Amino acid sequence: MSMSMAKEDASAGKTAPRHPWGHVDGQWLAAQAQAVGTTALEQGALCPMPTTLLRLPRTAGAEVRHLVGRHPQAIEPRSQANPFLPPDQRLVLRPWGPAHTLLLNKYPVRPGHLLLITNGDQPQSGWLNGEDWQAAAALLEHHDGLLFFNSSPVAGASQPHRHLQLLPRLPGRPCFPWEAWINQPDGVYPWRLRKTSLPKRDGDLAATLARIYGQQLAALGRGSVKEHSQPQGAYNLLITPDWFITVPRRRDEHQGVNINALGFAGMVLVTEHTNPAWLAAGGDVLSVLRAVGEIPAAALKQRVPG
Numbered sequence: 001m002s003m004s005m006a007k008e009d010a011s012a013g014k015t016a017p018r019h020p021w022g023h024v025d026g027q028w029l030a031a032q033a034q035a036v037g038t039t040a041l042e043q044g045a046l047c048p049m050p051t052t053l054l055r056l057p058r059t060a061g062a063e064v065r066h067l068v069g070r071h072p073q074a075i076e077p078r079s080q081a082n083p084f085l086p087p088d089q090r091l092v093l094r095p096w097g098p099a100h101t102l103l104l105n106k107y108p109v110r111p112g113h114l115l116l117i118t119n120g121d122q123p124q125s126g127w128l129n130g131e132d133w134q135a136a137a138a139l140l141e142h143h144d145g146l147l148f149f150n151s152s153p154v155a156g157a158s159q160p161h162r163h164l165q166l167l168p169r170l171p172g173r174p175c176f177p178w179e180a181w182i183n184q185p186d187g188v189y190p191w192r193l194r195k196t197s198l199p200k201r202d203g204d205l206a207a208t209l210a211r212i213y214g215q216q217l218a219a220l221g222r223g224s225v226k227e228h229s230q231p232q233g234a235y236n237l238l239i240t241p242d243w244f245i246t247v248p249r250r251r252d253e254h255q256g257v258n259i260n261a262l263g264f265a266g267m268v269l270v271t272e273h274t275n276p277a278w279l280a281a282g283g284d285v286l287s288v289l290r291a292v293g294e295i296p297a298a299a300l301k302q303r304v305p306g
Contacts, residue, residue: 024094026143029102030168032093033112037104045090049107051269058282062266063177065109070272084117084161100135105165109269114143114166122162125152126230128213130206136164137206140241144169146176147239148261154234155249156260164237167262175240177266183242190286191264191293193247194219198240209244213237216246236261247293254291263289 040046051065087103096102096116105113116135128136128149140147145168150157169175181187185197194216198208218224223232234249238261247264255278257270268285278284 024142029093029114029143030112033104033114033168036091036093037111040090040104043090045088045106046104047107048111049109051109054270054279054283056279056283058284059268060266060286061177061181062268062285064268064270064283064285067269067271082121082161083159084163085121087117097131097135097138099131102139110167110170112168114139114145114168116164116166118162123230124150124157124160124162126162127225128162128210130210132162132164133206133210133213136239137209139164139166140239141201141205144175144241146262146265147237148265149237150260151231151236151249152234154252155236156252156258156263165261176262179265182238182245182265189296191247191290192220192296193245193264193293195243195245197243209239212244213246216244220246220248222248236264238265249292250294251292254288257288259288259292264293 037046041048050068052068054064054066056064083106087101088106091103091106093102093104093114099119101117101119103115103117105115116139118132136147143166145166147164147166149164167175174180182195187195196212196216198205198212214224217231217235220235221233222235223230236247236249238245238247245264247261252258256274257268257278259268262268263285266285268288270279270283278288
């Protein structure tokens with residue numbers, strides 16, 4: 001990063017580069033997220049959710065955290081206003097291309113959790129389009145982490161305005177608990193999904209992501225852009241620089257455990273609504289994921305993690 005850019009973006013609120021993302025890299029994004037987050041926390045705009053890590057015997061290596069108190073969105077007065085139109089400028093890192101904005105998640109569990117939102121009022125339940133994939137590809141190319149998407153409330157989406165999310169990789173640890181398992185090229189899972197390996201930085205990543213997205217949703221019975229006005233069913237996306245996964249969904253929760261895309265990466269949040277008997281029985285995470293996902297056609301052929 002040049003000295004001029006370092007001076008320009010050394011702290012939150014200063015002008016970011018005007019071009020879409022040519023001189024932005026992971027180091028700049030991490031520093032900007034930290035600077036914006038520090039200021040937003042002081043101003044009360046950033047509200048990290050306090051959690052405790054549970055040590056349960058049946059998690060299969062998943063990270064199960066208990067939310068301390070009630071979820072902030074359950075406490076705040078209900079409002080019909082769209083929180084992303086406009087977004088809270090105290091959380092914004094920078095514009096991200098012509099049609100998107102990159103900002104911090106207001107209610108993170110992990111520091112630096114990013115949201116990639118559309119500038120216009122696009123529905124979360126609609127088809128992701130070319131501009132979405134251009135922005136998503138640029139984020140994957142510039143910042144290491146897990147990109148994910150929840151297509152609707154059934155898939156764990158909390159807002160109807162279109163937004164993708166990125167969970168950043170923290171130094172010296174896996175990005176998510178099941179990273180080693182999912183990275184196995186021949187992995188077989190106890191829920192239905194489609195997984196495609198991504199090419200190593202050759203060609204147009206945005207076009208590749210858009211193509212795989214269409215292929216996987218069609219293969220999973222979610223329809224196609226040419227034939228349907230919107231996807232025919234709920235789903236989650238999980239994407240890294242190495243692979244693209246789509247998980248079809250049939251319900252949003254089981255045993256009082258709400259699941260979004262991160263659940264299929266081994267990250268589960270339990271709350272006051274979680275069934276105490278499920279926790280007392282050891283917290284069988286795989287049974288919850290099987291219940292909210294779809295049953296695979298093939299029998300499980302490998303040991304699950306843990």
